[in-house]
Amino acid sequence: MIGSPAGAPRRARTGRGLARGLVEACHPVPGLAVTLVAVALAVGTGLTPGRVALLGAAVFTGQLSIGWSNDWVDAARDRAVGRTDKPVATGAVPPAVIATAASTALVTTIVMSSLLGVIAAAALLIGVAAGWAYNLGLKATVWSGATYLIAFGALPVAPYVASPGQPWPPWWVPVVGALLGFGAHFANVLPDLRADAETGVRGLPHRLGPRTGVIVMAGALAAASVVLGVAPATTSTAFALTVSATGIALAAATTAAAVRAPRGPLAFRLTIGIAVLDVALLITNAM
Template identity: 35%
Template structure:
C-alpha cells in the first residue's frame, strides 16, 4: 500500500485528479457515464506519465532543495522503481487511449498532450517557450473528446483550453519560484518573476472567461 501511495504522490496527485475530473465531465457531455469513465481512466494513466517523468527528471534538484514531500527524496520509492513504472505506463497509456472510446484520432490527440507535458519536464521549462506545452496539452484535452464523436472542436474549446492551460502554468510555478530561479530554471514565469506571473495569470483567466462568455 505504501508503494501505491508513493506512486500516486509522485504523479502530482492533485493536478492529476483535477485534469481527470475535467476530462470525465467533458466526456459525459459527449458520451454517457460508461465511456466517460473509460476516457477518464485513459486520461488518468496519461497524467501519471507526466507526473512521474517530472519527479524522475527533477530528482537531483529536489534532493538539493530537500523537498521531503517528494516520494523519491523521502525514499518512499526508489528511482529505478519509478522509472520502471513510467516505462511500463507509456505503452499502456497508448493502448488505453487509442483502443478506448477516444479512438485512434482522439487518442493520438490526447497523447500529443501527454508528449507536450513530458517535453515540458525535459526541455521547455528551461526556456521562454515554457507556456507552449501547456497551451497545446490543455487545448488537446477537451478537443480529443469532441473528436472522438467526430465533432470538429469549436474555437472556444481549444483556444479556451490553451488560454487556461497557460494561466495554470503561471500559477503552478509560484510556490517554487525562488528555488527554481536558484536552480537555473528559466521558463517564462521565472523570467517575469512572481508579480509578473500573477499579472499574466490574471489577464489570461480574464481573457479565457470572456472567450467562453462571448462564444456561447
C-alpha cells in the same frame, strides 16, 4: 545528503510506504482535476458510458505518466534544494521504481487512447507528449508555457471526436483550454520560483518574476472568461456581459493584489477563483 540516510532504503522497501510514495509522486490533485474535467466534458458531449470511462482512464494514466516522470527527472534537483515533499528525492521511492511506473503508465495511456480513434488519440497523446517534453527540459526555457498551451488546447478536443460521427468542437473550446492551461502553468510554478532558481530552472514565469507572472496568469484566465461569455452561440447578451465583466473584474483585483504583495496569498486565491469559474462555464457550455 537528503535522500541518502540509512533509513531511506528501508522506507522504500516497505510496501505501504512505497505505495504512499507513488501516490504522492504522481501529483494526484492536478492529475485528478484534469481527469474530472475531461470526463465531465465527455459526458456533456454525449459519449456512451463505456467510452466516457475509457477516455477517463486514458487521461488519468497520461497524467500519471507525466506526474511520475516529473519526479523521476527532477529527483537530483529536488534533493539539492531539500524538497521533503518529493518521495523520489527523499528515497521513499527508488528511481528504478518511479521510472518503471512512469513508463508503464505511458504505454497504458497510448493503448487506451488508441481505442478511442485516431483523432481522439492524437489529441490526448499530443498533451502527454507536451507534458513529457516539459519535464525533460522545456520547463527551463522561455517555451515552458507553450507546452501547457498545446496540451490543454488539445485535451478538450478528444471528448468531441471520441465517438464516430462526432463533430469537431467549436473553435472556442480549444482556445479556452489553451488559456486555462497557460494560466495553470503559472499557478503551478509561481510557488516554487525560489527553489527553481537555486537549481537553474528559468522557465517563462521565472523570467517574468512573481509580480508580472501573477498578472499574466490572471490575464490569461480573464481572457478565457471573455471567450466563454461571448463565443458560444447559445449565450444571451446579458450572460456574455456578466461573465466577461466578472472575469475582467477578478483579473483587475488580482493585478492590484499582485502589485501590492506579489508573494502574498490573495492574488493567487483570486486566480483560483477565476479558474474555477472558467472550468465550470466550459463544462456547462459543452452540455
